[in-house]
Amino acid sequence: MSIKKYQAKRKFNKTTEPRGKISQKNLSRFVIQEHHARNLHYDFRLEMPASKDSKEIVLKSWAVPKGVPEKKGIKRLAVQVEDHPIDYINFSGTIPEGEYGAGRVKIWDKGKYKIITGTLKDGSIKFSLHGKKVTGEYVLVRLKKSPHFKDGVGINNWLIFKT
Numbered sequence: 001m002s003i004k005k006y007q008a009k010r011k012f013n014k015t016t017e018p019r020g021k022i023s024q025k026n027l028s029r030f031v032i033q034e035h036h037a038r039n040l041h042y043d044f045r046l047e048m049p050a051s052k053d054s055k056e057i058v059l060k061s062w063a064v065p066k067g068v069p070e071k072k073g074i075k076r077l078a079v080q081v082e083d084h085p086i087d088y089i090n091f092s093g094t095i096p097e098g099e100y101g102a103g104r105v106k107i108w109d110k111g112k113y114k115i116i117t118g119t120l121k122d123g124s125i126k127f128s129l130h131g132k133k134v135t136g137e138y139v140l141v142r143l144k145k146s147p148h149f150k151d152g153v154g155i156n157n158w159l160i161f162k163t
């Protein structure tokens, strides 16, 4: 049960009872990193288990060339890339010249997210983002024509949009 009912009955500027927090359970973190590599893109990452029933938590990652849309009605290509380690969620800095992904990385937005329906395995998830720039409900859907995607590796094209 939610504590909303408890909160609705009380004036927290009058009582010293604890306000309490709406449960953060099922909320995980996301980050969007602006990456000035050879081609500017935005890396969208969701904190979640590596696979169903896995205890390993990773950052599921997509390179979004034009960025995660802030408004409805815009669909953006999101190319799934390899899972990144969880510590990468706070990474900003400059990847040295000559190294993989060379260029400046800065955090464009971060916050919490919650899955509403779907799974990545099924190729479709609806989720809510609670960031500073991106908020509201979003969908990530895998394009059927991702011909090079097999057994979890390869080119894996998705679309991301706000609903």
Ligand code: MN
Binding pocket: 035, 037, 041, 042, 043, 063, 101
């Ligand atoms: Mn990148």
